[in-house]
Amino acid sequence: MKCIIGLGNPGKKYDKTKHNMGFMTIDKLMDSYGQTQMKKDFDAEYCKFKVGGETVFLVKPLTFMNDSGRAVRLIKGYFQIGDDEILVIHDDLDMPIGKLRLRSKGSAGGHNGIKSIISAMGTKDFKRIKIGIQHPQRATVVNWVLTPFSKDDAPQAFNGIDNAAAAAEDWIDGASFDQLMNKYN
Numbered sequence: 001m002k003c004i005i006g007l008g009n010p011g012k013k014y015d016k017t018k019h020n021m022g023f024m025t026i027d028k029l030m031d032s033y034g035q036t037q038m039k040k041d042f043d044a045e046y047c048k049f050k051v052g053g054e055t056v057f058l059v060k061p062l063t064f065m066n067d068s069g070r071a072v073r074l075i076k077g078y079f080q081i082g083d084d085e086i087l088v089i090h091d092d093l094d095m096p097i098g099k100l101r102l103r104s105k106g107s108a109g110g111h112n113g114i115k116s117i118i119s120a121m122g123t124k125d126f127k128r129i130k131i132g133i134q135h136p137q138r139a140t141v142v143n144w145v146l147t148p149f150s151k152d153d154a155p156q157a158f159n160g161i162d163n164a165a166a167a168a169e170d171w172i173d174g175a176s177f178d179q180l181m182n183k184y185n
Helices: 018-032 065-079 112-121 141-145 154-172 177-184
Strands: 002-006 039-041 044-051 054-061 086-092 100-103 127-132
Touching: 002 018, 002 065, 002 154, 018 054, 018 086, 018 127, 018 141, 018 154, 044 065, 054 065, 065 086, 065 112, 086 112, 086 154, 100 154, 100 177, 127 154, 154 177
Parallel strands: 002 054, 002 086, 086 127
Antiparallel strands: 039 044, 044 054, 100 127
16 A cells, blocks of 8 residues: 655645645646546545555645644544555755655654644654755745745746656555665655
């Protein structure tokens, strides 16, 4: 089983904002796998399908970023998903726009969505793909993460989403996470 959770905030207001890199990556994966509909349950939108005999979940928590752990705990518990079967995709302020960093475990690094998931799961041992959104030059962090990318930055951001989706697809296809870290970091 593989469960890929993209972090973001629900609602049209947040659709293309920097904080929704995880949601945008889930949308890309849905397109790649021909998935057109998500169910709403467990405080999340999710779809479930098979790839080569492997059950795959694509999940968007609907609890807003800072309470993402609640949806993760519910869906994980109901479907009996192991910690090692979870991959969380999220934005990262401390990296250049579009740059990826894959980690097999670690701290929240100041990311409130990851803090919430660590608290809800009771462990830091779950896979992550971080997509850089860069630290703001002049704006406050809240204003920065809740706005879309500029026209100049958008190509790098969308390239990061494409690469994150490709890494997730490789994981679904059976690549070890160590292989993926070597390939994408």
